[in-house]
Amino acid sequence: MGVELAKLPKMKRRRITRSAVDQALAGYLFVLPALASLVIFLLGPIIYSFYISFQHFNYLDPQAATWAGFDNYLHLFVDPVFLQALWNTSLYTLVVVPVQTAIALFLALIVERIRGKSFFRVAYYLPSVTSSVAVSVMFVFIFGQTGLLNNFLSIFGIQGPNWLNNPSTALLAVMMIGVWTTVGQFMIIYLSGLQSIPEDVYEAASIDGAGGVSMLRYITVPLLRRTTFLIVVMGMIGTFQLFDTVDVISNGQGGPIGSTMTVVLDIFNKAFRDMAMGYASAMSFFLFVVILILTLIQNFVLGRENQ
Amino acid sequence: MKKKNANKWFGIAASGALLAGLVQVAPSFAATHKAAPRKAAPVIHLTLGQWSSSPAEHQLVLNQAALFMKENPGIDVSVRVVTGNYLQVMQPMLASHTAPDVFYVDSSYAPQLEASGVIMPLNHFIAQDHVAVKDFYPNLVKAFTYRGTIYGLPKDFNTLALESNPALLAKAGIKTPPATWAQFAVDAAKLKAKGIVPISFPIDVARYYPFIRDMGGSYYNTSRGLATFPNKNNFAGLNWFMQMNEKGYFVNPTLQGASWGGQVFAEGRAAMTAEGAWIVPSQQSTAPKMKYNITNFPTLNGHDSNMVYTVAYEMAKATKYPAAAAKLLFFMTGPQALAMTAKSGIAMPARKSQEPLFLKDWPSYKAFVNGVKDAYPYQFGLLGQNFVNAINNATQAGILKHQSAQTVLGNAASTLSSQSNY
Numbered sequence: 001m002g003v004e005l006a007k008l009p010k011m012k013r014r015r016i017t018r019s020a021v022d023q024a025l026a027g028y029l030f031v032l033p034a035l036a037s038l039v040i041f042l043l044g045p046i047i048y049s050f051y052i053s054f055q056h057f058n059y060l061d062p063q064a065a066t067w068a069g070f071d072n073y074l075h076l077f078v079d080p081v082f083l084q085a086l087w088n089t090s091l092y093t094l095v096v097v098p099v100q101t102a103i104a105l106f107l108a109l110i111v112e113r114i115r116g117k118s119f120f121r122v123a124y125y126l127p128s129v130t131s132s133v134a135v136s137v138m139f140v141f142i143f144g145q146t147g148l149l150n151n152f153l154s155i156f157g158i159q160g161p162n163w164l165n166n167p168s169t170a171l172l173a174v175m176m177i178g179v180w181t182t183v184g185q186f187m188i189i190y191l192s193g194l195q196s197i198p199e200d201v202y203e204a205a206s207i208d209g210a211g212g213v214s215m216l217r218y219i220t221v222p223l224l225r226r227t228t229f230l231i232v233v234m235g236m237i238g239t240f241q242l243f244d245t246v247d248v249i250s251n252g253q254g255g256p257i258g259s260t261m262t263v264v265l266d267i268f269n270k271a272f273r274d275m276a277m278g279y280a281s282a283m284s285f286f287l288f289v290v291i292l293i294l295t296l297i298q299n300f301v302l303g304r305e306n307q
Numbered sequence: 308m309k310k311k312n313a314n315k316w317f318g319i320a321a322s323g324a325l326l327a328g329l330v331q332v333a334p335s336f337a338a339t340h341k342a343a344p345r346k347a348a349p350v351i352h353l354t355l356g357q358w359s360s361s362p363a364e365h366q367l368v369l370n371q372a373a374l375f376m377k378e379n380p381g382i383d384v385s386v387r388v389v390t391g392n393y394l395q396v397m398q399p400m401l402a403s404h405t406a407p408d409v410f411y412v413d414s415s416y417a418p419q420l421e422a423s424g425v426i427m428p429l430n431h432f433i434a435q436d437h438v439a440v441k442d443f444y445p446n447l448v449k450a451f452t453y454r455g456t457i458y459g460l461p462k463d464f465n466t467l468a469l470e471s472n473p474a475l476l477a478k479a480g481i482k483t484p485p486a487t488w489a490q491f492a493v494d495a496a497k498l499k500a501k502g503i504v505p506i507s508f509p510i511d512v513a514r515y516y517p518f519i520r521d522m523g524g525s526y527y528n529t530s531r532g533l534a535t536f537p538n539k540n541n542f543a544g545l546n547w548f549m550q551m552n553e554k555g556y557f558v559n560p561t562l563q564g565a566s567w568g569g570q571v572f573a574e575g576r577a578a579m580t581a582e583g584a585w586i587v588p589s590q591q592s593t594a595p596k597m598k599y600n601i602t603n604f605p606t607l608n609g610h611d612s613n614m615v616y617t618v619a620y621e622m623a624k625a626t627k628y629p630a631a632a633a634k635l636l637f638f639m640t641g642p643q644a645l646a647m648t649a650k651s652g653i654a655m656p657a658r659k660s661q662e663p664l665f666l667k668d669w670p671s672y673k674a675f676v677n678g679v680k681d682a683y684p685y686q687f688g689l690l691g692q693n694f695v696n697a698i699n700n701a702t703q704a705g706i707l708k709h710q711s712a713q714t715v716l717g718n719a720a721s722t723l724s725s726q727s728n729y
Contacts, residue, residue, distance in 0.1 A: 060402050060423035079725050145564025165561040167707070253696065256561070257704045272395045273692050274726075275419065 049281040057278030059271070065278070072282035082283065084258050085266040088171060092262070093239040096178045101231055103183050105224070108190035109216070121191070124184035132181065136248035139177045140164065164249050167259040174260055177245050182238060186231045193227030194220070229302040233295055240291050243268065263287050350381045351631045355639070356410030357386060358393040361588075367651050371644040375635060382631050401425040404625035408632040409639065412459055412621040414450040414686045420621070421453040422689055427622040428456045432633035442642075442658045444615075450684035451619045459619030460640040463654035465583035466613050466678030467514065467604045470569075474598065475503050475578040484579065484600055488518075488547075488607040495556035498578050507568035507577035508557045510706060512698045513685050514581065517614060519544035520683060521607035526698065532688045534723055536698065536716040545702070545712040547607070552706045573597065583616060584655065584675045601674045615682035617657065655679075690723065697723035 028035075053072055057065040076082050111120045127135065142148045143163035150160030163173040197220065205215050221228075243264040246254060252269065254261025263283065271280035357368055365388060372384045387407050389396045394416055400406040401420070412420060420426050433440060440448060443461055451459035471484035479498045485491040495505035508514060512526070519526060522544035528535050535541075551557040558577065565571045568580035573594040580586070581604060590597065604613050620639050626632045638644055645656035649665035655676060656665055666673060687694040698719040705715035 058423060059398055060420065060425050062402065080722060081726060145562075147564070162562065162564060165564070167704075253699075255700070255703075257700050257707070269692075272392075272398065275398065275423070 050285060052278050053281035053285050055278040057276070057281070059275040059277045068278060072279045073286065075279070076283065076286055081258065081261065082263070082266055085254070085261045085263045088259065088261055089240055089242060089263045092171065092175055092178065092242060093236055095175050096182075096239050097232060097235045099175075100179045100183050100186060100235055101228065103179065104186035104190050104231065105221075105228075107183065107187045108194055109220070111187065112191060112194055121188065124187050126184065127181045128185035130181075132244040133248055135177065135181055136245045139173070139245075140249055143173045165256050167257045170249075170256055170259045174242070174245055174249065178239065178242065182235065186235065189231055190224065190227055193224045197223045225302060229298065232302065233298055236294055236298070237291055240264075240287065240294075351628050352383045352385070353409065353626075353628065353632055353635055354407040355384055355386050355635065356389055356397070356407030358411055359388045359390045361653070363651065364653050367647060367653055371639060371647055374643065374647075375638045378638075379631075379634065382635065384635060401623060401625075404623075406623040406625070408626040408628065409620050409622050409636045411462075412451070412619050414615075414617045414619070414684050416691055417451050417459065417619065417621070418453050418686065418688050419691050421451075421456075421458040425624055426458045427624045427626065427629060427632075428458060429460070429622070429633070429636075430457055432629075432637075433457060436633065436637055438637050442660050443640075444657060444659060444679050446615060446679070446682055446684055447617045447619075447657050450615075450617050450686055451621070459621035460636065461617045461619045461657035462640050462645070463648055463657050464615050464617040464679060465585065465655065466615050466675050466682050467517070467581050467583055468674035468678060469579060469581050469602050469604055470572060470586055471579045471600050471602065472572065472575065472577075472597070473600060475575065479503060479578075484602045485605050486603065488605045491605055492551070492556060495551075495554075499555055504558045504563070504571070504577040505556045506558070506579040506581065507560050507563065507565070507571040508581055509561070509568065510552065510559050510699065510703045512695055512702070513614060513616075515548050515702075516683060516685075517604065517612040518548050518607055520612040521610040522547065523608075527687045527690075527694070529688065532690075534687070534690055534694055534697075534720065536720040536723070537713070538716075541716055542712045545715060549702070549706050549712060549715075553709065569593075572599070584672055587671070601671055603674045603677050611681050613678040613680075613682040614685050615679055616685050618654075693723060693726040697726065 052065065054068055054070070055065045056068045056071070107120075107124060111117055111124070114120070144150070145162045145165075147163075149163070153160040161169045163169050201219055201223070202215060205219055210218070241264050242262045246260040246262050246265050247268070250256075250260050252265070252273075254265050254269075264287070267280045267283045267287070270276045270283065355368070355372060357365070359365070365386070368386055372386055376382065376384055393411070393413075397406060397410065402425070406425075412426075432438075438460070440457070440460075444464070447461035447464055448457065451457060451461060469484055475498070476482075476484065476494070479494070479501045481494050481497065485494050491506070498505040516526065519541055522540075524538065524541035524544045525535055526541065527533070548557070552559070558571075560566065560568050560571050563571050563576055565574075567582070568577070569582050569586045569589050570593075571577045572580040572582075572586070573590055575594075575597070587601075590599065604611065620636045622629070622632050622636050640657065642658060642660060645658050645661045646664060648654060649656045649661045650668060652665075652669045652672075655672060656662075662676060666676060701715045701719035701722065704710070704718070705712070710718075
């Protein structure tokens with residue numbers, strides 16, 4: 001459109017662009033359907049749930065909602081189930097994010113170099129496009145008492161634990177599932193990051209006599225910083241919202257003995273099982289603030305180069 | 308600088324969007340089925356909601372509904388099958404007054420729905436239609452009575468019985484399955500000596516609560532709606548159950564890598580299990596050749612307490628045709644419909660008058676029917692799942708860490724009190 005406008009004689013063009021209001025209106029009309037659905041189905045519910053997070057709000061009986069002030073938020077800090085969920089989730093994030101980032105980088109570095117690159121890309125990416133429920137069900141078999149993993153371990157004479165039913169190993173098993181499913185997706189992002197590093201930097205380095213390890217340490221990793229930031233932030237948001245895996249393997253209970261209870265599973269149970277929608281909304285906003293703060297901290301640590 | 312800001316806002320927006328994405332839980336419906344073609348032009352259209360269990364159960368409901376329509380030409384009924392998490396799908400529909408007119412309600416969460424005012428009280432309709440409530444087993448009706456008002460009529464029920472594998476019992480020289488839990492302890496020692504798991508039994512209040520009641524305890528005060536965990540009357544029963552687990556006489560199915568006792572039992576890895584009648588179809592499909600006996604749930608301390616799991620038909624308060632919906636509800640829980648249930652063998656009919664008919668066709672279910680006499684409905688008032696989780700987690704942790712019954716009950720009470728009213 002811009003080109004066509006430029007071709008028109010000056011007089012005519014002024015006549016068309018005369019009304020800036022008209023043009024803006026047309027623009028808004030075009031995006032109206034998207035904008036409306038965004039406001040009604042995304043922004044609206046968010047604002048409304050913020051509002052009811054200050055209420056004792058029973059899902060089935062909205063008329064009987066009473067104002068709770070900060071009660072819901074204050075109760076979070078004395079609710080042992082929520083505190084355990086927060087602890088489990090933090091531990092999960094703390095382990096999974098660094099591990100999956102490191103493995104993703106490692107895989108990307110290997111895959112970039114070897115033959116059959118596209119095969120490996122597809123192979124590693126497959127877990128990310130598989131339904132997480134299907135993945136969880138599959139891992140229930142792998143981690144069973146007489147499952148695949150324990151059978152494999154028994155070859156080496158190791159008696160494996162009852163992974164998913166032992167409170168001390170259940171979260172570890174969930175961590176392994178988490179790393180397995182997301183590593184491929186982040187590997188793809190790292191691969192594209194690697195391709196954007198100019199070849200001449202490496203050439204210059206090799207002329208200066210730099211070896212593979214120092215090239216990795218002084219060129220690849222620093223230049224991938226933006227990619228790493230993106231991966232860490234996305235990984236962290238994903239891990240803090242862990243839900244489907246634990247819902248499947250613990251039947252929604254977060255067991256054994258609360259060892260796989262996560263914040264989102266707790267939110268889900270409070271909202272849709274106990275019908276305490278107000279309290280669940282408060283939990284959601286607490287989680288939002290936690291993720292927001294952690295993202296800002298990471299932005300500060302990893303994203304400073306932009307200044 | 309500008310770019311940094313953009314990134315920051317992207318991060319914020321992205322986390323917000325992802326957080327909002329969580330709310331998109333997808334409740335889903337399978338196709339709505341017309342029960343049968345009708346002749347006369349219907350005046351009233353009703354919907355009946357059921358959860359998806361088996362095709363056989365769906366067919367039974369369709370047949371019952373068809374018979375109802377034949378007898379009531381002015382009313383058209385379609386059966387809606389809710390797939391997925393039933394309660395989670397029903398809640399928003401009840402809140403927005405779009406729920407089916409008549410629908411299944413499980414006893415475990417019935418009080419929560421009834422208390423929130425979305426269910427139609429039935430007393431008035433029962434009086435009007437002269438429904439013989441006395442024909443139902445009284446503890447089943449009690450499960451759907453909230454503060455003296457009847458909100459639902461039970462359609463069927465299930466109780467616990469003892470299933471035993473005679474081949475495994477014979478290996479330890481045991482000829483008949485134990486009738487008392489004291490005898491069980493003697494048999495269990497023999498089985499364990501032979502390396503056989505005596506009984507696969509979960510650490511779940513839904514199964515072990517009879518022991519608490521047999522020993523004179525109670526976890527819940529029905530009239531006051533309060534949990535009564537730390538009460539010394541409860542110590543004996545819980546202690547007994549925990550000891551049985553610590554001795555390895557009772558083995559939690561998860562310890563054997565199974566999701567429930569029936570699975571371990573069908574694989575021949577436990578001599579006994581104590582499940583409801585749902586184990587019968589499961590045995591047929593997973594271990595059709597295995598011989599097993601179903602006997603009464605053993606007595607403890609001279610008492611034969613049991614659990615009863617029951618499902619009722621209830622009516623949405625927002626229904627447009629309350630009189631017609633009540634008619635449908637009473638038909639679906641009436642003698643005709645329950646006779647069809649009895650014939651099908653899918654579940655045990657909730658009316659005492661159907662018991663002979665049911666047992667004539669299904670004599671092997673005798674032990675389950677016997678269990679209902681002194682059975683406690685699986686229901687803990689408005690405390691619901693929080694109650695169950697608090698006591699189950701505390702009991703599991705207690706057995707794992709060798710705690711005393713007193714500690715377990717204290718932990719359960721403190722967890723529950725932190726969860727209530729929010």
